Amino acid sequence: MDPTPKPGILDISPYVGGRSSVPGVAKAVKLSSNESPLGPSPKALAALDEAKASISLYPEGSGRMLREAIGEAFGLDPARIVTSGDGSDALLTMMANAFLQPGDECIFSEHAFLVYKIATLANSAVPVIVPEKTTNNAIKVDVDVLLAAVTPKTRMVYIANPNNPTGSYLNRDEMERLHKGLPENVLLVIDAAYGEYVTAKDYESGMEMVGRYPNVVMTRTFSKLYGLAGLRIGWMYASASVCDVINRIRGPFNTALMQQLVGIAALRDRDHFWAAVKHNNTWLPWITAEIRKTGLRVDDSAANFVLIHFPAPGAAGAKGNEEKKTAAKADAFLNQHGVILRPVINYGLPDCLRMTVGTEEQNRLAVSLLTQFMAA
Numbered sequence: 081m082d083p084t085p086k087p088g089i090l091d092i093s094p095y096v097g098g099r100s101s102v103p104g105v106a107k108a109v110k111l112s113s114n115e116s117p118l119g120p121s122p123k124a125l126a127a128l129d130e131a132k133a134s135i136s137l138y139p140e141g142s143g144r145m146l147r148e149a150i151g152e153a154f155g156l157d158p159a160r161i162v163t164s165g166d167g168s169d170a171l172l173t174m175m176a177n178a179f180l181q182p183g184d185e186c187i188f189s190e191h192a193f194l195v196y197k198i199a200t201l202a203n204s205a206v207p208v209i210v211p212e213k214t215t216n217n218a219i220k221v222d223v224d225v226l227l228a229a230v231t232p233k234t235r236m237v238y239i240a241n242p243n244n245p246t247g248s249y250l251n252r253d254e255m256e257r258l259h260k261g262l263p264e265n266v267l268l269v270i271d272a273a274y275g276e277y278v279t280a281k282d283y284e285s286g287m288e289m290v291g292r293y294p295n296v297v298m299t300r301t302f303s304k305l306y307g308l309a310g311l312r313i314g315w316m317y318a319s320a321s322v323c324d325v326i327n328r329i330r331g332p333f334n335t336a337l338m339q340q341l342v343g344i345a346a347l348r349d350r351d352h353f354w355a356a357v358k359h360n361n362t363w364l365p366w367i368t369a370e371i372r373k374t375g376l377r378v379d380d381s382a383a384n385f386v387l388i389h390f391p392a393p394g395a396a397g398a399k400g401n402e403e404k405k406t407a408a409k410a411d412a413f414l415n416q417h418g419v420i421l422r423p424v425i426n427y428g429l430p431d432c433l434r435m436t437v438g439t440e441e442q443n444r445l446a447v448s449l450l451t452q453f454m455a456a
């Protein structure tokens with residue numbers, strides 16, 4: 081007989097990342113995983129080179145150097161930071177490992193990041209998935225609907241702000257209202273993987289809230305704006321007592337010295353940081369506007385990707401042409417031409433594709449292919 085895992089684990093659909101190649105295409109344009117088109121800072125690459133000398137030694141166990149650099153960069157207490165050498169995904173998972181018991185409820189929204197469901201089920205806890213609301217050019221978490229789902233069994237709420245794959249965000253007041261409506265014994269985990277990209281003045285990434293409330297945790301990553309997805313560096317900021325809990329269950333050397341040194345160099349290269357922000361501020365609105373010109377709905381995004389809506393197959397009122405313009409057909413057409421976007425069927429969005437902001441050349445190519453596809 082096969083060994084039996086804990087209840088819930090066999091209900092997990094393993095996470096599948098964005099594709100990175102197309103059969104028959106030598107070098108595909110990968111706009112499927114929200115990686116930075118600028119890549120990492122040259123200073124981070126230099127640090128990677130220097131770090132080579134140290135790989136035969138165990139690192140200091142608590143990620144102290146990186147925590148201190150993060151603390152300095154953001155004005156945070158390094159004692160309230162935990163780093164991860166397996167991305168912020170691992171920290172999001174550890175939150176569930178530490179705080180969810182079998183039967184506990186964990187709330188997140190309909191189109192939330194898939195890791196939340198995996199982490200919940202892995203702890204035999206119950207995912208409570210609440211619908212989002214659709215407004216003009218946005219699909220967004222509905223704070224009231226989310227709060228209405230709270231029961232005495234609720235232990236945790238995950239929210240990505242901004243959310244992937246919708247690109248929408250909740251402003252400071254909405255996040256405060258969400259927090260205010262939660263019982264004190266419920267942890268609010270704010271996943272700010274795209275926080276660096278947001279330019280809206282009414283956005284707060286979660287640092288202020290962690291500073292004020294002991295039941296709020298914020299996670300961040302070096303994978304997106306810093307262009308270091310392959311090196312798997314993440315961190316979280318929380319109360320001293322939540323950090324103490326996570327420090328008891330994390331791997332003893334969970335952030336390699338190489339990861340710490342590269343992370344520190346990336347953090348300190350402000351020129352590269354601002355170049356990445358500027359690039360996104362130029363191309364995100366361009367992509368949004370150009371794709372809208374084809375007649376497709378593109379949602380407003382606060383991050384480094386857009387959600388593109390295609391006509392549903394067999395949609396009411398479809399006159400026949402819609403059948404040729406589905407997300408699946410667009411995906412196939414783009415693939416044939418060497419461009420990979422992200423189908424988001426497993427995020428409950430079967431008629432959408434998500435496109436990451438790429439280099440100027442990649443953006444122009446993807447937009448021109450989408451224009452051709454819609455005109456055909």
Ligand SMILES: *Cc1c(COP(=O)(O)O)cnc(C)c1O
Nearest residue numbers: 167168169193244273301303314
């Ligand atoms: C990319 C992403 C992350 C970051 O994952 P890492 O493990 O840090 O690479 C976290 N949350 C969301 C919503 C993401 O899209």
